[in-house]
Amino acid sequence: MSRDMFYEEVEATLDGIRDDGLWxxxxxxxxxxxxxxxxxxxxxxxxxxxxxxxxGLADHPDLVAAAEQSMAEYGYGMASVRFICGTLDAHRELEHQLADYLGTDDSILFAACFDANGGVFETLLGPDDAIVSDSLNHASIIDGIRLCKASRYRYESRNLTDLDAQLTAARDAGNRRVLVVTDGVFSMDGYIADLASICEVADRHDALVMVDDAHATGIVGPGGRGTPALHDVVDRVDIVTSTLGKALGGGMGGFIAARQSVVDLLRQRARPYLFSNALAPALLGGGLAGLTLARDGxxxxxxxxxxxxxxxxxxxxxxxxxxxxxxxxxxxxxxxxxxxxxxxxxxxxxxxxxxxxxxxxxxxxxxxxxxxxxxxxxxxxxxxxxxxxxxxxxxxxxxx
Missing domain, CATH: 3.90.1150.10 (Aspartate Aminotransferase, domain 1)
Known part of the structure; x- marks a missing residue:
């Protein structure tokens, strides 16, 4: 294909998007x-x-003031990834506070929840493992799974019978580790996952459980601690991914909260963490202030x-x-x-x-x-x- 033909096809694709009313x-x-x-x-x-x-925290004066103070103290940006010279005490403070809020050992910050979901699967699972994913999971989960060599199984959204069948198939295929992953809240449809029942099904197959709680953290469950707290399965859920970009103030930043060993391995191997700039100081100050308001919200x-x-x-x-x-x-x-x-x-x-x-x-x-x-x-x-x-x-x- 010639260079001119490439651009002609791009324009044709754009015309089709417009014609279909999808622009x-x-x-x-x-x-x-x-x-x-x-x-x-x-x-x-x-x-x-x-x-x-x-x-309603995105324009809250406490967050704005905290962001300004943090930038005055630490500067505009880190200009580095975390393991070189990009980790502030404020990074670790926010990670500790997020973990405490969600009831996990530790957490690890990413540039966005999209990056968190993009880094978790490849780091923790390999070709001898399997992922069983809800059919309506967020695009970041889908893309993260594509980066991983684990076998892929998909179950009909919120259908526990199909979840059980897919877990059976994953185990029958001889997979070593099996991970069930679901959105905590399905953002296009407004439904909350039945996380307690998902954990019960996962228990029957000795499977790990991961939940993307981006649309739940801060607003769902006791104290806004998310769908694991709502369904009283905080100790059963193995991995929680979420964001600072929604209820906690609307700035940038995602995170993974989990057991210490899992977080430690992600620090060593998660590519979006190792090869992305550390979160800017203003986002750390605003994130801590947003988390405080959410705790008391x-x-x-x-x-x-x-x-x-x-x-x-x-x-x-x-x-x-x-x-x-x-x-x-x-x-x-x-x-x-x-x-x-x-x-x-x-x-x-x-x-x-x-x-x-x-x-x-x-x-x-x-x-x-x-x-x-x-x-x-x-x-x-x-x-x-x-x-x-x-x-x-x-x-x-x-x-x-």
């Missing part, structure tokens, strides 16, 4: 992240219903739960098809990708900022508007959002 627009925000934001393109202020800012979690219940009940009563249960992710199912995009645009015109999700993020024909509640929204905000959804839903004949 993803990036709207510019010109204000801090929060329950209301200012966007470019003429909009004054719009209600933000599509951020992972569950506890029962009032925020209660408000988040009330907001989610208020929105879900009103939308269901209006006739919308909703996905999920028991979580502030509340997808509004649309089906057609172009229609979802049109709905998103019309809602923005009514000062409601939401995003249409379509293939490849979700399956063909399952496009949706994924709404996410925020503890900083008031009752009037939720009611205003529902009112806008109802008006647009009727315009597009999604509801009567």
């Amino acid at each position: 993803k627009h990036e709207r510019e925000i010109v204000s801090p992240q929060g329950p209301w934001v200012s966007t470019g393109g003429g909009a004054e202020r719009v209600m933000n219903l599509c951020a992972n800012n569950y506890l 029962d009032d925020r979690r209660q408000q988040l739960t009330r907001n989610a219940r208020r929105f879900r009940e009103a939308m269901a009563n209006a006739g919308f098809e909703l996905s999920g249960e028991g979580h502030p992710i509340i997808p509004v199912m649309v089906g057609d990708a172009s229609l979802a995009g049109e709905m998103s645009g019309r809602l923005l015109a009514r000062n409601i900022y939401v995003t249409a999700f379509s293939f490849p993020v979700v399956p063909h024909g399952a496009a949706r508007i994924r709404t996410q509640m925020n503890a900083a929204h008031a009752d009037d905000d939720i009611d205003q959002a529902v009112e806008a959804f109802v008006a647009v839903g009727r315009e597009l004949e999604l509801i009567s």
Whole structure:
């Protein structure tokens, strides 16, 4: 293939994405992240219903001040990976605090949870091992598994019978170590994994259990300690991956929390850790402050739960098809990708900022508007959002 043909094919692919209504627009925000934001393109202020800012901490003054203080003390960046000259006492303090919060021996920081999931499988498992993965797991888990030489088994999402069958197949094939991996919260659908039952099935096959708790840490379970705490299986779950980029303040950074030996091996062998710059000082200060607010955040979690219940009940009563249960992710199912995009645009015109999700993020024909509640929204905000959804839903004949 010639160089010119390569670019012609790239352009053809882009044209196909546009024609299929799958083009993803990036709207510019010109204000801090929060329950209301200012966007470019003429909009004054719009209600933000599509951020992972569950506890409303992304613009919290305590986090901003802590980030500024940390940068004043340690500088702008580390300019190094951790094992050369990139480890601060603040890195270890945040790792210890995260481990204490989640009830594990230790934790290890990565640039993002995507990197954490990208490094865990290859480090811990080899060609004589097997991974049994939920079919709707996050893309970072899928990519991480692809980097590993272990055998791969996939079970139908949240189907314990199929999980048992896949574990049986993995053991019958003679695999040495078997790891079950699941999202703690399925972010496109808003469902919480039944982690207690997953652990029971795993016990029957003497399998390890890993959970990606990115959409749970800080908001799910007692004290916001995640799905293992929710299901009382903290001591049974072997590996937890999660993020600083959602409820804990919305900055960058991911981590793995596990037994000391597992964390120690990851420090020695996990490629995204060994070959990536250490987290910047500002992220460490903000992360510690966000974790402190999350620890003491029962009032925020209660408000988040009330907001989610208020929105879900009103939308269901209006006739919308909703996905999920028991979580502030509340997808509004649309089906057609172009229609979802049109709905998103019309809602923005009514000062409601939401995003249409379509293939490849979700399956063909399952496009949706994924709404996410925020503890900083008031009752009037939720009611205003529902009112806008109802008006647009009727315009597009999604509801009567």
